[in-house]
Amino acid sequence: MTVITFTAEGRLDGDKVIVDLNGTEIKVGLLGSDNPTPEEFCLASAISCLILTVYYIAREKGVTINSIEGYIEGKMDTKGFQGVEEVPPGLLEVSYELIVYSKDSRISDILKEAEERCPMRDTLTRSVKVNINWKIKS
Numbered sequence: 091m092t093v094i095t096f097t098a099e100g101r102l103d104g105d106k107v108i109v110d111l112n113g114t115e116i117k118v119g120l121l122g123s124d125n126p127t128p129e130e131f132c133l134a135s136a137i138s139c140l141i142l143t144v145y146y147i148a149r150e151k152g153v154t155i156n157s158i159e160g161y162i163e164g165k166m167d168t169k170g171f172q173g174v175e176e177v178p179p180g181l182l183e184v185s186y187e188l189i190v191y192s193k194d195s196r197i198s199d200i201l202k203e204a205e206e207r208c209p210m211r212d213t214l215t216r217s218v219k220v221n222i223n224w225k226i227k228s
Contacts, residue, residue: 121168129164129181132214137162137186139210144190147204153194160188184214 099110106119119125141158148155163185170179190197205211
């Protein structure tokens with residue numbers, strides 16, 4: 091088994107969080123702010139991962155892809171974030187719509203395999219162990 095570790099660092103800056111990803115700072119905000127929200131970054135990660143997985147598998151198998159473009163949306167009931175117990179606080183549903191431009195007859199097999207191998211699609215569709223370690227300093 092080959093395990094790699096991904097990391098990100100964040101710090102509160104007013105009403106946003108500054109996240110450092112490999113030396114690139116990204117501003118993440120609350121709903122209604124001028125900055126993208128964590129949910130939007132989740133969707134950006136999900137669609138880019140699926141597109142890149144298709145590209146990777148196609149390259150692996152010698153299938154030519156001219157272009158891939160897509161749209162993704164996630165639905166969330168804000169009542170969950172506001173503390174209503176019977177409503178989950180996170181995304182309730184994620185829907186992708188992608189267009190793949192390819193003349194290769196094997197492209198459908200590539201797309202099916204990409205759905206199975208896409209790390210973010212996998213992450214969104216199964217339980218993931220999450221560990222939180224709080225430290226309180228004064």
